[in-house]
Amino acid sequence: MAGPAIPSRGSRDRVDAARLARLFHALSDETRLRIVQRLLLGEQCVCNLMEPLKLGQSHLSFHMKTLKAAGLVSDRREGRWIHYSLNPGSLREVQEFLGAVGEKAERLDAERCCQGEKKKSPVGELYGFSLF
Amino acid sequence: MAGPAIPSRGSRDRVDAARLARLFHALSDETRLRIVQRLLLGEQCVCNLMEPLKLGQSHLSFHMKTLKAAGLVSDRREGRWIHYSLNPGSLREVQEFLGAVGEKAERLDAERCCQGEKKKSPVGELYGFSLF
DNA sequence: TTGACAAATCAAGTTTTGTTGATATATTAG
DNA sequence: CTAATATATCAACAAAACTTGATTTGTCAA
Numbered sequence A, B: 001m002a003g004p005a006i007p008s009r010g011s012r013d014r015v016d017a018a019r020l021a022r023l024f025h026a027l028s029d030e031t032r033l034r035i036v037q038r039l040l041l042g043e044q045c046v047c048n049l050m051e052p053l054k055l056g057q058s059h060l061s062f063h064m065k066t067l068k069a070a071g072l073v074s075d076r077r078e079g080r081w082i083h084y085s086l087n088p089g090s091l092r093e094v095q096e097f098l099g100a101v102g103e104k105a106e107r108l109d110a111e112r113c114c115q116g117e118k119k120k121s122p123v124g125e126l127y128g129f130s131l132f
Numbered sequence C: 001t002t003g004a005c006a007a008a009t010c011a012a013g014t015t016t017t018g019t020t021g022a023t024a025t026a027t028t029a030g
Numbered sequence D: 001c002t003a004a005t006a007t008a009t010c011a012a013c014a015a016a017a018c019t020t021g022a023t024t025t026g027t028c029a030a
Helices: A015-025 A030-039 A046-053 A057-070 A090-111 B017-025 B030-039 B046-053 B057-070 B090-112
Strands: A073-078 A080-086 B075-076 B081-086
Touching: A015 A090, A015 B017, A030 A046, A030 B017, A046 A080, A046 B046, A057 A080, A073 B046, A080 B017, A080 B090, A090 B030, A090 B081, A090 B090, B017 B057, B017 B075, B017 B081, B017 B090, B030 B046, B030 B057, B046 B057, B046 B075, B057 B075, B057 B081, B081 B090
Parallel strands: none
Antiparallel strands: A073 A080, B075 B081
16 A cells, blocks of 8 residues: 555646546535534544444445545554544645635626726636646 | 525525535536636636537536536526626635634644644534534 | 527436445454 | 454445437527
8 A cells, every 4th residue: 555545736736627626526425524524523433433424334434435535534544443534735725726716706706896897807827726 | 587596505604514515516527617717717608618618508508507506606697698607605605614624624633743632622613614 | 570599408328426235354352 | 263343345226417419498680
């Protein structure tokens, strides 16, 4: 298990659509959101989540894999247990993306309101996020 | 068409999992991310997106519906055209959620690093976001 | 009214996800 | 070594989601 387990931003500081989509997809399921919520209480092993979330072991394992593949959670083995925890980095990454998009959207909204002042917003670079 | 077209937060300031999941799902598709990117250039009608995104009309319509259903974009009719634009509010909403989760995750990470100081983090309210 | 255009909806097919139960792997205890 | 525990993986099925082409609805212009 020496492979690059946790996906991360490429060499260049570029947020690619595929990675973002995977991140968002990992968060797009209610069950996984409940897991994330549970992880906010601290590291958790699967066995610790089954009871409170009323989910089967296999079921949980499946979702943990999805979350891990997206880079949203990390795991740490300790004996027979595997402790899962949230990965702050990826959360921040997605948050920053949304922040950039949101800011731009707000600006457009304002422009549209006081119409006529179409200032030809500086396209090219979108707040450092070039999706492609 | 007088129905509550655009979903929004319920009466109480409570972010429910279903809504979040829908929002994240809307952002979990590469094609839709490309659409969002395009909307960062300003309002767009479907006919305006077909060429640059190399997508069929029906195909685009499908995705616009998904984005709209999630509350991520708004539409405005003007003659035969329907102009779509990003909805800053929902973007901010998701961003704030991620901010809260991310902050908490960072804190947990720090605690775990300097292990032993398990301070029994104040559970109950998770930064104002009670998922359920 | 008719024709043209923009966009939504529908239908059918393919692909991706999520769910469940059974089985395999890994680690520790005895 | 064997039994027990924690997880992962597999197989099969069910349910969503995406894609594409055809049809329908709505709007404007002539």
